[in-house]
Amino acid sequence: xxxxxxxxxxxxxxxxxxxxxxxxxxxxxxxxxxxxxxxxxxxxxxxxxxxxxxxxxxxxxxxxxxxxxxxxxxxxxxxxxxxxxxxxxxxxxxxxxxxxxxxxxxxxxxxxxxxxxxxxxxxxxxxxxxxxxxxxxxxxxxxxxxxxxxxxxxxxxxxxxxxxxxxxxxxxxxxxxxxxxxxxxxxxxxxxxxxxxxxxxxxxxxxxxxxxxxxxxxxxxxxxxxxxxxxxxxxxxxxxxxxxxx
Amino acid sequence: xxxxxxxxxxxxxxxxxxxxxxxxxxxxxxxxxxxxxxxxxxxxxxxxxxxxxxxxxxxxxxxxxxxxxxxxxxxxxxxxxxxxxxxxxxxxxxxxxxxxxxxxxxxxxxxxxxxxxxxxxxxxxxxxxxxxxxxxxxxxxxxxxxxxxxxxxxxxxxxxxxxxxxxxxxxxxxxxxxxxxxxxxxxxxxxxxxxxxxxx
Numbered sequence: 001x002x003x004x005x006x007x008x009x010x011x012x013x014x015x016x017x018x019x020x021x022x023x024x025x026x027x028x029x030x031x032x033x034x035x036x037x038x039x040x041x042x043x044x045x046x047x048x049x050x051x052x053x054x055x056x057x058x059x060x061x062x063x064x065x066x067x068x069x070x071x072x073x074x075x076x077x078x079x080x081x082x083x084x085x086x087x088x089x090x091x092x093x094x095x096x097x098x099x100x101x102x103x104x105x106x107x108x109x110x111x112x113x114x115x116x117x118x119x120x121x122x123x124x125x126x127x128x129x130x131x132x133x134x135x136x137x138x139x140x141x142x143x144x145x146x147x148x149x150x151x152x153x154x155x156x157x158x159x160x161x162x163x164x165x166x167x168x169x170x171x172x173x174x175x176x177x178x179x180x181x182x183x184x185x186x187x188x189x190x191x192x193x194x195x196x197x198x199x200x201x202x203x204x205x206x207x208x209x210x211x212x213x214x215x216x217x218x219x220x221x222x223x224x225x226x227x228x229x230x231x232x233x234x235x236x237x238x239x240x241x242x243x244x245x246x
Numbered sequence: 247x248x249x250x251x252x253x254x255x256x257x258x259x260x261x262x263x264x265x266x267x268x269x270x271x272x273x274x275x276x277x278x279x280x281x282x283x284x285x286x287x288x289x290x291x292x293x294x295x296x297x298x299x300x301x302x303x304x305x306x307x308x309x310x311x312x313x314x315x316x317x318x319x320x321x322x323x324x325x326x327x328x329x330x331x332x333x334x335x336x337x338x339x340x341x342x343x344x345x346x347x348x349x350x351x352x353x354x355x356x357x358x359x360x361x362x363x364x365x366x367x368x369x370x371x372x373x374x375x376x377x378x379x380x381x382x383x384x385x386x387x388x389x390x391x392x393x394x395x396x397x398x399x400x401x402x403x404x405x406x407x408x409x410x411x412x413x414x415x416x417x418x419x420x421x422x423x424x425x426x427x428x429x430x431x432x433x434x435x436x437x438x439x440x441x442x443x444x445x446x
Contacts (some may be wrong), residue, residue: 008426011418018406047433051401053375054382056287057296063278063304065271065311211297 004030005040015044059218255302259323266314276315278307281324284403285331291398292335294387302338305330321412328403332395385435393402393428416417 004010004027012025013019031038168180257265257276266272270368290299309330310317317326339411386394392414399405399413410417 009422012407012422012426016400016407024368043433044429047429047436048401050378050382050436051386051432052399053379054291055300055379056290056402059296061282061286061300061303063282064275065278065307183340 003034003037005037011044014041015048057213075131251313259317261316263314263319263323266311268275271274274311281327285327286400287402288328289330289335291386291393291402292332293338294383298338302331302334305334309334325409325413328399328405332413336391336394339424381436382443385432388435389428389431393424393431396424397428397432 002010004014010019010023010027014024017024031041168175257273259277259280262277263272266277279294284304286299286303289302289306292298293299293302308328310327370410386397389397396410399410400407405413405420406421407421411421415422
């Protein structure tokens, strides 16, 4: 029989219990007689045992597609993908409610400045959506990626029409129509860029805040669980000791 | 004859995919619920950062949702998701031009391990396990990308060699070579930590 220390395929099939069972049985028999192969198998098994210690975080995810109620139920998937929908948080637990409420409060304030943002508290969860095409989802909980929208100037800022009127006044009646139009186009582009930049910054800030709330929430839950565990231990101790007295 | 209604969680992936294609977003959410944890674990172990893994997980489902109409069902839905996630991880690493983060692996704190292990282990045992977890994360991060992904899919997701080969679009023998070479490297790097495997 070939040494499986030199036969990688056979070694892997044996380690992961794949391949022909009859072959694995032969290998098992061989291992009882061959120290070199036994050591090789044992070392690989140890590596696998160590890999088992690497856990991924156990925090809750709760990603969820949320369909706006205005969408026709019979709409096709393709239509929905083009329509109004967003990611939101599922109503996971009461403990998470506080963090959601805090995040929603901030998002509500942000929504005052960005008229396309909708916040919905239905079904115990928080839902955010926009009447736009699918947003880029590079930011966690993509619902806070705000698409650019013309005419979305913050409250108090001059409107586009007002800016254009002021430019016309400064240029005077003798300005060439072509130059005027070119100037308008440049100004419009600058306004668009400015609005997009503001919206990106807002999305980034909201994303950071959401993460901080999440982290704090996880820490709080952990603390509560630890406190609860200690109290339970104390209670069990009291029960045991009271039982002992009897 | 009585026909019981099938609870959403009892439906197969294929059934949920079919319903999702007709516009049933709740069915797609069932798929998300079913697969978000494995996809997140895959992204986390590939990228090494919880926040990045969350972003990739979300993007994976977002892309799947958008492309679902074009999913023909030739492969399993989970395989399709894994492939999207792996591609996104690869793009992310190329975009960031860096290896996976390993300096402070998350999810390996003593408190987490204690919660998972129960009261039978001492604090020293738990601390040693946390340290071992960090060592594993560090060693894995030093593996070439293909070897690391093959080992992750094999060890943590239980895919067969053939499934991994299909997923990574490479021959079966290549996958086995990657896993073998990766495990051999890990054996050397983690050699000092090795003790005989304890069977519970």
